[in-house]
Each structure stands twice: as structure tokens, then as C-alpha cells.
Amino acid sequence: MxxxxxxxxxxxxxxxxxxxxxxxxxxxxxxxxxxxxxxxxxxxxxxxxxxxxxxxxxxxxxxxxxxxxxxxxxxxxxxxxxxxxxxxxxxxxxxxxxxxxxxxxxxxxxxxxxxxxxxxxxxxxxxxxxxxxxxxxxxxxxxxxxxxxxxxxxxxxxxxxxxxxxxxSDALASLQQEELRVRRAIAEQLHGTLQNRFVLLAAELADLAREVDARSAQRIDGVRAELDELRERELRSLSSSLYPEQLDRGLLPALRALMARVPASIGVDVEFADHADALEDADESLDVGRRLVLVRVAEEGLSNALRHGNATSVGLTLALHGERLTLTFADDGDGVPASPGLSGLARLRERLAGFGGTLDLTPASGGGAVLRATLPVG
Structure with a gap:
């Protein structure tokens, strides 16, 4: 003072x-x-x-x-x-x-x-x-x-x-900023240096395959293909889980990038409700920490729907009600279990509460589950 x-x-x-x-x-x-x-x-x-x-x-x-x-x-x-x-x-x-x-x-x-x-x-x-x-x-x-x-x-x-x-509150904000910095640094390391190492190893294996007999070359090509798949899927997925793609550009691009990775066999409905300009303005007012926690809510909803709920379709809605942003993730899966393990949701609920937000998991009226997060903006 x-x-x-x-x-x-x-x-x-x-x-x-x-x-x-x-x-x-x-x-x-x-x-x-x-x-x-x-x-x-x-x-x-x-x-x-x-x-x-x-x-x-x-x-x-x-x-x-x-x-x-x-x-x-x-x-x-x-x-x-x-x-x-x-x-x-x-x-x-x-x-x-x-x-x-x-x-x-x-x-x-x-x-x-x-x-x-x-x-x-x-x-x-x-x-x-x-x-x-x-x-x-x-x-x-x-x-x-x-x-x-x-x-x-x-x-x-x-x-x-x-x-x-x-x-x-200041200490928590500092810890969150440090966490984001570390996440971004590790994600960039995975996305850049480590992936480049995989690419160089694959190129080296391709050269080596040309110098051996056909059977050995086939085995080397198999290893190289597996390395490429590991690089494309596992490393990219790990990098995104640490620091979601497009997060620096805004919440809306990050959510679009997340839902774009849903397998083609699953129906996807993404809706950024009315007042697109107001949503864009609200998105700009969110810092990276608030964007990240909302993306984590969508990731948790998607994970629960596909891994535990046997869902065949999912829906993501983002709407602005006054000074509060509401993210709703719905699926047509098995619904909410009688005794759900909510450790992941409990952590998200705590983080949202730190920002003045809420998180609720409820059964959907037509079957399935609805995960809804609210967060003040401005």
C-alpha cells in the first residue's frame, strides 16, 4: 500500500x-x-x-x-x-x-x-x-x-x-502462471525438439534400410512406421494434454482443436451459441489460466463419454449469460453412475471455484450425462 x-x-x-x-x-x-x-x-x-x-x-x-x-x-x-x-x-x-x-x-x-x-x-x-x-x-x-x-x-x-x-489469491495466481509456463515449455520441447529427434531417427532408419537385405529392410521399415505413429499420436497427444493446441489464440480455437480430434465414428456437435461477437469479446477477456481450466472441463467430459460412458455422440455448447460464461458438454452414453469416481472432476471443481466458477455433473433427460461449467468473465 x-x-x-x-x-x-x-x-x-x-x-x-x-x-x-x-x-x-x-x-x-x-x-x-x-x-x-x-x-x-x-x-x-x-x-x-x-x-x-x-x-x-x-x-x-x-x-x-x-x-x-x-x-x-x-x-x-x-x-x-x-x-x-x-x-x-x-x-x-x-x-x-x-x-x-x-x-x-x-x-x-x-x-x-x-x-x-x-x-x-x-x-x-x-x-x-x-x-x-x-x-x-x-x-x-x-x-x-x-x-x-x-x-x-x-x-x-x-x-x-x-x-x-x-x-x-496472488500466490495461487503466481503458482498457476508458473504451472502454465512449465506446461508450455514442456509442450514446446515435446512438439519441437523431441519430435524432430524422432524424424531424424526415422530418416536414419530409412537410410539404413537401403543398405541391408530385403528382410532386414522390411523389419526396419516396420520400426520406422511405428516411430512415426508414436510421434504423430502419442507425442502430439501428450503435448496437447500438457498445453492444449491453439490455447494462446483463445478459448474458441482451443475447443475447436480439441473436438477436431474426436474419432470420425463419434458424432460431434459443436455450438457457440448466439451473440458471436459477445463470445469473442468474452474470450479475449479470459486469461490463459481460465481458458485452460475450461478446456480441461471439455477434455474431462470427452474422456468420460468415450472411455466410461460408451457414447456414440457428444455435444459441446459455449454460451454467454450476462457476466458468466457457460460451457456445457453432453453425451448420449450410459449416464452418471450411482457412485461416480469424481477425482478428476473434484480437482476441476476446485480450480473453477478459485476463479469464482462452478462445475456440475447431471444425468441428461434423454440418457447420457451433462457436464456444465460456469465462469465469470470481464
């Missing part, structure tokens, strides 16, 4: 703490002030001569007391705003609270004397009332500080969790 960003965050935190402190003091103090006023007039006022005796107008008396208490609460709020107690070190809180509570209690006592709630000569009454007010205002400040500190700690804890999640 840059210095200016850190400064902005610090100022925002201070403002949030100040709001919490002031609102808590105002609410707690206001509720307590009204409650004590009602108690003094409606409960104690009817039984104690020291509270103006039996006042014939309790509503007026109640209004005066409520006004004094609200002024006291307003004073406490102003002191909290001015002193910024929540920003001080904890060891300074007690004396700051004591000063604020004392000032508010003295003001309250002066207002009570000025309005005649207590007679000046009855020092014991108004001093004891001031002492009670001091304790109550100090308690209000203590509650406000506790609430402010709790919310501040919760905010910091949430920020740490977010930071750790972002760090984990």
Missing part, C-alpha cells in the same frame, strides 16, 4: 471511530438522561419533598429536567469530539474520562441550581446528585470507548482477513 493510500485509510478509520464514539455517547447519554428525568418526576417526585415538593405541573418539571440532561449530554458529546479520547493511548483514558465527566456533572449541577430544582442551601442534595451524575457520565464514556474499540478491532481483523485472502 502506498503512503497516500495508507494515509487515506488511517483518516477514514479515525473518522469512523470518532462517529462511533459520538453516536454512542449521544444515544447512551440521551436514553439515560430521559430515563432519570422520568424517574425523578414521576416516581421520586410524588414521594419526596426535596424534589420541589408536590409540583402541580409535573409535565413542566419533566421538561426542565429533560432539557438539563440533554444539555449535559450535548456537552459530553462536544467534549468527546474536542478531546478525541478514542485516539489517545489507553493509559490516558481514565483521566480524560474523569475530566469530561466532571465538567459535564458540574454544568448539570449549575443548571439544576439555576432552575431551582435544588435549593442553594441544600448542598448535600445537589452534591450527591452531582456525584451520581459524574459516575453515570463516566459510565457512558466507558461504554462508548468499549464499543468504539470493539468495532475498530473488528474492522482491523476483517482487513487482515481480506489482506491474507488477497495474498493467498
Amino acid at each position: 502506498r503512503d497516500d493510500e495508507a494515509s487515506e485509510v488511517l483518516e477514514a478509520d479515525r473518522a469512523a471511530d470518532a462517529r462511533t464514539m459520538l453516536v454512542t455517547v449521544a444515544l447512551a447519554g440521551g436514553v439515560l438522561g430521559v430515563a432519570t428525568s422520568v424517574q425523578a418526576v414521576l416516581v421520586l417526585g410524588a414521594h419526596s419533598a426535596s424534589y420541589r415538593g408536590l409540583d402541580p405541573a409535573p409535565i413542566a418539571d419533566l421538561a426542565v429536567r429533560v432539557g438539563i440532561n440533554l444539555i449535559t449530554v450535548l456537552t459530553a458529546v462536544l467534549l468527546a469530539s474536542r478531546l478525541r479520547i478514542q485516539e489517545r493511548r489507553p493509559f490516558a483514558w481514565p483521566w480524560l474520562v474523569a475530566v469530561s465527566a466532571g465538567a459535564a456533572a458540574v454544568l448539570r449541577c449549575a443548571l439544576q441550581l439555576a432552575t431551582g430544582i435544588y435549593p442553594v442551601q441544600d448542598a448535600a442534595a445537589y452534591l450527591s446528585d452531582a456525584a451520581v451524575a459524574f459516575v453515570m457520565i463516566a459510565a457512558v464514556f466507558a461504554v462508548a470507548l468499549a464499543v468504539t474499540e470493539a468495532l475498530s478491532n473488528a474492522r482491523l481483523a476483517e482487513r487482515r482477513r481480506s489482506m491474507h485472502a488477497a495474498q493467498a
Whole structure:
């Protein structure tokens, strides 16, 4: 985080703490002030001569007391705003609270004397009332500080969790990029250097076949043909499994290249649903990691359909629904087994979840299975 960003965050935190402190003091103090006023007039006022005796107008008396208490609460709020107690070190809180509570209690006592709630000569009454007010205002400040500190700690804890999640996400992205780099490097090595070695070996065997008798030449030609088949099928397949063909050009070309390798005996239906331009734009917004995981979903669906499902036809659909890309792979095979081994799908589901996507395997309505992956784009 840059210095200016850190400064902005610090100022925002201070403002949030100040709001919490002031609102808590105002609410707690206001509720307590009204409650004590009602108690003094409606409960104690009817039984104690020291509270103006039996006042014939309790509503007026109640209004005066409520006004004094609200002024006291307003004073406490102003002191909290001015002193910024929540920003001080904890060891300074007690004396700051004591000063604020004392000032508010003295003001309250002066207002009570000025309005005649207590007679000046009855020092014991108004001093004891001031002492009670001091304790109550100090308690209000203590509650406000506790609430402010709790919310501040919760905010910091949430920020740490977010930071750790972002760090984990960055680490995962770095690992995925490194995996892609290694995959691409190995695939290029297989496709280039190793295949060239096979070609050179085949050429060498062809030269050798011309220098031996017919029977030996036939055996050498057989070995050379097997090497060519190994190069064309196994090495190319291994290279594609490590890093799918056309992946750097986009998801759509990679999916087309995958489905083009399906044996001719299997029916293939590839549909890139409506809004071709929107699909192209979505494809461009996908990084290589997201393209790869979607191609892996299609490969897993194809593998399950042909190896385990005895499918005779497969279908691949790619569609864009709002901000989510949906890849659907369907087949007409044996359907979803009762207890499927989903180790490959479980890994794909985890990888998709890392990108905010989902993966589901369900039976098809007419028989067979449907593998559906969704992934946010943009």
C-alpha cells in the first residue's frame, strides 16, 4: 500500500471511530438522561419533598429536567469530539474520562441550581446528585470507548482477513502462471525438439534400410512406421494434454482443436451459441489460466463419454449469460453412475471455484450425462 493510500485509510478509520464514539455517547447519554428525568418526576417526585415538593405541573418539571440532561449530554458529546479520547493511548483514558465527566456533572449541577430544582442551601442534595451524575457520565464514556474499540478491532481483523485472502489469491495466481509456463515449455520441447529427434531417427532408419537385405529392410521399415505413429499420436497427444493446441489464440480455437480430434465414428456437435461477437469479446477477456481450466472441463467430459460412458455422440455448447460464461458438454452414453469416481472432476471443481466458477455433473433427460461449467468473465 502506498503512503497516500495508507494515509487515506488511517483518516477514514479515525473518522469512523470518532462517529462511533459520538453516536454512542449521544444515544447512551440521551436514553439515560430521559430515563432519570422520568424517574425523578414521576416516581421520586410524588414521594419526596426535596424534589420541589408536590409540583402541580409535573409535565413542566419533566421538561426542565429533560432539557438539563440533554444539555449535559450535548456537552459530553462536544467534549468527546474536542478531546478525541478514542485516539489517545489507553493509559490516558481514565483521566480524560474523569475530566469530561466532571465538567459535564458540574454544568448539570449549575443548571439544576439555576432552575431551582435544588435549593442553594441544600448542598448535600445537589452534591450527591452531582456525584451520581459524574459516575453515570463516566459510565457512558466507558461504554462508548468499549464499543468504539470493539468495532475498530473488528474492522482491523476483517482487513487482515481480506489482506491474507488477497495474498493467498496472488500466490495461487503466481503458482498457476508458473504451472502454465512449465506446461508450455514442456509442450514446446515435446512438439519441437523431441519430435524432430524422432524424424531424424526415422530418416536414419530409412537410410539404413537401403543398405541391408530385403528382410532386414522390411523389419526396419516396420520400426520406422511405428516411430512415426508414436510421434504423430502419442507425442502430439501428450503435448496437447500438457498445453492444449491453439490455447494462446483463445478459448474458441482451443475447443475447436480439441473436438477436431474426436474419432470420425463419434458424432460431434459443436455450438457457440448466439451473440458471436459477445463470445469473442468474452474470450479475449479470459486469461490463459481460465481458458485452460475450461478446456480441461471439455477434455474431462470427452474422456468420460468415450472411455466410461460408451457414447456414440457428444455435444459441446459455449454460451454467454450476462457476466458468466457457460460451457456445457453432453453425451448420449450410459449416464452418471450411482457412485461416480469424481477425482478428476473434484480437482476441476476446485480450480473453477478459485476463479469464482462452478462445475456440475447431471444425468441428461434423454440418457447420457451433462457436464456444465460456469465462469465469470470481464
